[in-house]
Amino acid sequence: YGSTRPERILAEVKRKATRGDARSVVDTIDQYCRHQEWAMNVGDEKGTILDSIVCEVKPMAMLELGTYCGYSAVRIASLLPPNSRLITMEFNPVFAAIARQVIAWAGVEDKVVLIEGPSGDWIPKMKKEFGLTSFDLVFLDHWKDCYLPDTKLMEECGLLRTGSILVADNVICPGAPDYLEYVRGSPRYESKYFRSHLEYTRVEDGIEKSVFLG
Numbered sequence: 175y176g177s178t179r180p181e182r183i184l185a186e187v188k189r190k191a192t193r194g195d196a197r198s199v200v201d202t203i204d205q206y207c208r209h210q211e212w213a214m215n216v217g218d219e220k221g222t223i224l225d226s227i228v229c230e231v232k233p234m235a236m237l238e239l240g241t242y243c244g245y246s247a248v249r250i251a252s253l254l255p256p257n258s259r260l261i262t263m264e265f266n267p268v269f270a271a272i273a274r275q276v277i278a279w280a281g282v283e284d285k286v287v288l289i290e291g292p293s294g295d296w297i298p299k300m301k302k303e304f305g306l307t308s309f310d311l312v313f314l315d316h317w318k319d320c321y322l323p324d325t326k327l328m329e330e331c332g333l334l335r336t337g338s339i340l341v342a343d344n345v346i347c348p349g350a351p352d353y354l355e356y357v358r359g360s361p362r363y364e365s366k367y368f369r370s371h372l373e374y375t376r377v378e379d380g381i382e383k384s385v386f387l388g
């Protein structure tokens with residue numbers, strides 16, 4: 175029986191990364207995915223852009239859509255202020271099961287809440303389920319055709335406040351054209367593009383940072 179790519183990434187983390195050391199987990203995954211087998215982590219180059227935004231915003235409440243193996247959840251959690259929480263949402267149960275173990279190995283499980291299921295089902299329930307008023311920062315890194323509907327749903331559910339920031343991965347590759355058109359064209363957003371590359375490649379990709387103006 176063959177293992178899955180997420181299982182091979184977890185095995186590499188357990189073999190090479192220091193338990194409780196988030197940076198060593200991040201670096202181990204980057205090394206493996208650059209030199210052994212590509213995987214859809216935000217990666218080191220775009221990850222540095224994400225880090226700078228997390229450090230600037232210092233979010234008390236943050237949402238990640240699309241956990242995959244937990245690479246960006248670990249990367250983000252290692253930068254969060256005390257008492258702040260990252261809620262990360264994953265649709266695929268196989269990915270979620272691996273991510274839980276990667277997050278635990280990195281020792282950031284008390285900063286991260288991983289929820290499983292479709293974003294469209296969860297978003298309307300989040301205020302009540304987590305006693306939230308709104309998110310300070312949202313990282314969109316799930317299926318590209320969900321970026322726009324989920325953004326509109328977060329607006330409708332009152333999960334965004336004046337100043338909430340959306341950070342979207344892959345706006346060029348694979349691309350989220352309808353989302354880009356919306357945040358760049360809407361008077362309710364102030365949007366900025368950070369040019370970069372698709373993780374572990376020289377292909378152009380980028381991150382779009384959009385401030386919700388209310």
Ligand SMILES: Oc1cc(-c2ccc(F)cc2)cc2nccnc12
Binds near residue numbers: 215343348
């Ligand atoms: O960062 C990413 C890259 C890709 C991806 C896949 C295949 C390619 F050829 C190019 C890019 C897919 C993604 N899906 C969800 C979240 N993030 C993704």
Ligand SMILES: [Mg+2]
Binds near residue numbers: 343344
């Ligand atoms: Mg991505």
